[in-house]
Amino acid sequence: MDVKGRVLVVDDNRTSRLIAGKALEQIGCAWEEAVDGVTALSLLEESEFDLVLLDIEMPGMDGLEVMRRLRANAQHRDLPVLIVSGHDGEMDLVAQAIQLGAEDFLSKPFDPTLFKARVQSCIEKRKLRQVELDYLNEICRLTEAAQVMEAGKFHPAALQLDSVAARPDALGRLASIFMEMAHQVYDREIGLRNKIRTLKGGALLLAQGTLWGLVLPLSVLIYRDNELTLGVAFWTNIIAGLICCAWALGTGKSLRVTKAEMGFLLQWALIFGLSSIVLFEAAGRVTGIALSIVMALQAFAVFAIAALKRIEAPSLRRFAGLGIGLIGVLALLLVRDPEAGVNNWVWILVAMLVPLLYGMIDILLAVKHPPTLNPVVSSGLVLVLSGVLILPIALVQGHWFTVGPNMATTDMLIALAGFCIGVCTVLYILLIAMAGAVFASQSAYAITVAGIAWSVLLLGEALTVWTMMTLVTIVVGLVLVGPKREAGNIEVEFHRRARA
Amino acid sequence: MLDKTALDRLIAILGDDPDDLADLLETFQEEGPMLVATMEQAAARQDGDTLRRTAHSLKSSARDVGAEVLADTCATIEAMLRAGEAPDGVLIERVCTEWTVIDAALRTEIRRLKG
Numbered sequence: 001m002d003v004k005g006r007v008l009v010v011d012d013n014r015t016s017r018l019i020a021g022k023a024l025e026q027i028g029c030a031w032e033e034a035v036d037g038v039t040a041l042s043l044l045e046e047s048e049f050d051l052v053l054l055d056i057e058m059p060g061m062d063g064l065e066v067m068r069r070l071r072a073n074a075q076h077r078d079l080p081v082l083i084v085s086g087h088d089g090e091m092d093l094v095a096q097a098i099q100l101g102a103e104d105f106l107s108k109p110f111d112p113t114l115f116k117a118r119v120q121s122c123i124e125k126r127k128l129r130q131v132e133l134d135y136l137n138e139i140c141r142l143t144e145a146a147q148v149m150e151a152g153k154f155h156p157a158a159l160q161l162d163s164v165a166a167r168p169d170a171l172g173r174l175a176s177i178f179m180e181m182a183h184q185v186y187d188r189e190i191g192l193r194n195k196i197r198t199l200k201g202g203a204l205l206l207a208q209g210t211l212w213g214l215v216l217p218l219s220v221l222i223y224r225d226n227e228l229t230l231g232v233a234f235w236t237n238i239i240a241g242l243i244c245c246a247w248a249l250g251t252g253k254s255l256r257v258t259k260a261e262m263g264f265l266l267q268w269a270l271i272f273g274l275s276s277i278v279l280f281e282a283a284g285r286v287t288g289i290a291l292s293i294v295m296a297l298q299a300f301a302v303f304a305i306a307a308l309k310r311i312e313a314p315s316l317r318r319f320a321g322l323g324i325g326l327i328g329v330l331a332l333l334l335v336r337d338p339e340a341g342v343n344n345w346v347w348i349l350v351a352m353l354v355p356l357l358y359g360m361i362d363i364l365l366a367v368k369h370p371p372t373l374n375p376v377v378s379s380g381l382v383l384v385l386s387g388v389l390i391l392p393i394a395l396v397q398g399h400w401f402t403v404g405p406n407m408a409t410t411d412m413l414i415a416l417a418g419f420c421i422g423v424c425t426v427l428y429i430l431l432i433a434m435a436g437a438v439f440a441s442q443s444a445y446a447i448t449v450a451g452i453a454w455s456v457l458l459l460g461e462a463l464t465v466w467t468m469m470t471l472v473t474i475v476v477g478l479v480l481v482g483p484k485r486e487a488g489n490i491e492v493e494f495h496r497r498a499r500a
Numbered sequence: 501m502l503d504k505t506a507l508d509r510l511i512a513i514l515g516d517d518p519d520d521l522a523d524l525l526e527t528f529q530e531e532g533p534m535l536v537a538t539m540e541q542a543a544a545r546q547d548g549d550t551l552r553r554t555a556h557s558l559k560s561s562a563r564d565v566g567a568e569v570l571a572d573t574c575a576t577i578e579a580m581l582r583a584g585e586a587p588d589g590v591l592i593e594r595v596c597t598e599w600t601v602i603d604a605a606l607r608t609e610i611r612r613l614k615g
Contacts, residue, residue, distance in 0.1 A: 012557065013557045013560060014527055014531045015565075016560060019514070019564060022515070022520050023513045057556050058553075059553060086559070086560050086563075108564065109509050109510065111513075
């Protein structure tokens, strides 16, 4: 039977190398030659060998030095070496080489049977050792994976046990069971986390929506008393901003921001300022219910922008939701409740600008809000800033008026709207941070429902069957768009059972 | 001039292939003169270390192919150097002479193997 293996023959004598090489070929081994110690070591670095046949007497680096270097190198420590000894009187050197870790020696002239037996035994031992080392290595990998899990946070893919699990033996079986369990623990943890996020997010969403929904009939009420919409926008924003800033200062936050943060806040303030002007302009021209239903557009706007910009993963289901929601909004234009002088479809279209602008803000916040910036601080500054931006236009347009000091009903309404806007803005940033822009934009759903309820309550408006139906369509669309998916590379905690 | 027993053992380890043996003898025929020349130069400049190592190398190959007389002379030189003695010029000359004989014997053997 042939010995399969790759042997390096190290000898300065060409005739000797050729004899050894031909003898190796006879027993089925591949071989390479090195004329001295230095060449031998560099060849060993370049490729894998199963055995070295080493001459001792060589110019430059001799065989004993080669032995020393091999044994000092972790990579070659286990590489078997057979010393090729001369015909006479080299036994002391051979003994030294064996002490340095050479496997055995081959004396010249070679005896064919002995030559084959020694080479074969060395190569087999080497291969067995390799198998053992691989096995030990993979046991180490498995143990390390167990330690990673025990230490706490882990991700099944990062445990890197696939190659161990692929082994056809008992170790492979153990590794694959271990992996299976790790995956199960992981999936359970992720499922649980998602549930908790949805619950927390849902609560925050309802609170924010209910409060913001109140702003809609309030705007309608304010418009009935006061048509100076730019002034109204200025006052509500300033009041909201001052409430947030006071809240921030009261809880020990600094209102200082960097230049880069200021740029971001300015963008946000511009869009928000514009949205508040449009809101107060539209409020008097459409019913509170129509205004509330229009607000649902925000969720769709956010999803459309997020999908376009690839911030969140779009899917067929989410696009279907978007489509159904838009059908609902269009239906609203057709079935608008007939009330004297209001709900002109042009004004419903104008009102739709508000949720679209809110959608832009959502995306801006989700993508650019610096994590270092406190949400109360940023909300406060933006609201004040938007008020300041509106002020010159209000003055030029003759919309300026003062609020207080003897608070009339309108003044109270403006203050209340300002309060709601301030609190809602802060809640909204918290919601985006926790659940993502698309999920947060579903507060539109809460805003719509709350807005309708507040409108019925405060404005005495009635909900017709047709309006109800458009509402249901929009809700179905929102459910299909769904919340943000959690990224796939999150680590979960592994909790050990307490020992009895 | 070439020991029959040594050649038989050599051809056995090479797998009883006369061509392989002929290749091997040709290799020795090429390498031999270089080794002899190295020995002469080393002796002339009294480089004992190179002389000893080259004598050792030539001895080893000579024994492989059964050139016993040449191998013995090289062994003597190697042993003397190991013992710290300088071999005299006569010994080196003997290596040259013996190589000429071996060279001829190698040629005959190679021709026979290839014939």
